[in-house]
Amino acid sequence: MATAPREYLVYADGSCIGNPGPGGWGVVIRDPDGVVTELNGHDPSTTNNRMELMGAIEGLRATGRGAHVVLRSDSRYVVNSMTLHYKRNKNHDLWKLLDAEAVARRVRFEWVRGHDTDPVNNRADALAMMGANGRLIADGALPESSRTRPMTRASKTDDSAEAAELAARLKPGESIRECAACGAKFVSLGGGNENEFCSHARCQLEARRG
Structure with missing residues (x-):
């Protein structure tokens, strides 16, 4: 068999x-x-x-x-x-x-x-x-040789540096959060389920489905 x-x-x-x-x-x-x-x-x-x-x-x-x-x-x-x-x-x-x-x-x-x-x-x-x-x-x-056009790898070090600089520039009531859908960091004013998600349409749709 x-x-x-x-x-x-x-x-x-x-x-x-x-x-x-x-x-x-x-x-x-x-x-x-x-x-x-x-x-x-x-x-x-x-x-x-x-x-x-x-x-x-x-x-x-x-x-x-x-x-x-x-x-x-x-x-x-x-x-x-x-x-x-x-x-x-x-x-x-x-x-x-x-x-x-x-x-x-x-x-x-x-x-x-x-x-x-x-x-x-x-x-x-x-x-x-x-x-x-x-x-x-x-x-x-994947290896660079397998790609059809230039692509870049995100750097955790660069991401942390940007977040630290942004944190120093936040206005009262603002905070840095990580989107619950895509993982991207964004500035939130707080309050409401939608503010756990970044402003991209797909992520906001996911928020409103919750």
Whole structure:
């Protein structure tokens, strides 16, 4: 009796502050042994669709060639192109990269509803938002040679220095908080659940759902 293949489960997402604007991608990977890895990245000038593509590309790159992969994304742009062969009018450079990574593995693309009840997809979204804000997890960046354009790693030292300088400039009643959704630091006036979240639309939506 044949055994089921050992599969990787990859959740990939992209985000952009403005479109175009600073963007980020986020990936959550569960390997066949159940080990979970999180990755994210930043692009200073991009679009939401490019970040959705980058999330899928980087998620597959993290699995190894020949792997069996289920890749889940809330981007119909990505999933429908890969499963229904939708026409591609833009971003041909990234589509070429994604096709190459998919061909090198046995990949099943699945669409999931964004901002819904799937906690892993929501985590990938939060990682993408962190990336868009320039906040990259400590072990989240892949080697520079695997990237299609320059991206930067956030520095905890720089972040602390900025926070310390900002703290000295706060007005009465203001405080520095870390967004409960994306993890970015922001200035809060206090009061109300919304003030546990930064001002980005996705994070405020998350606040109002609570």
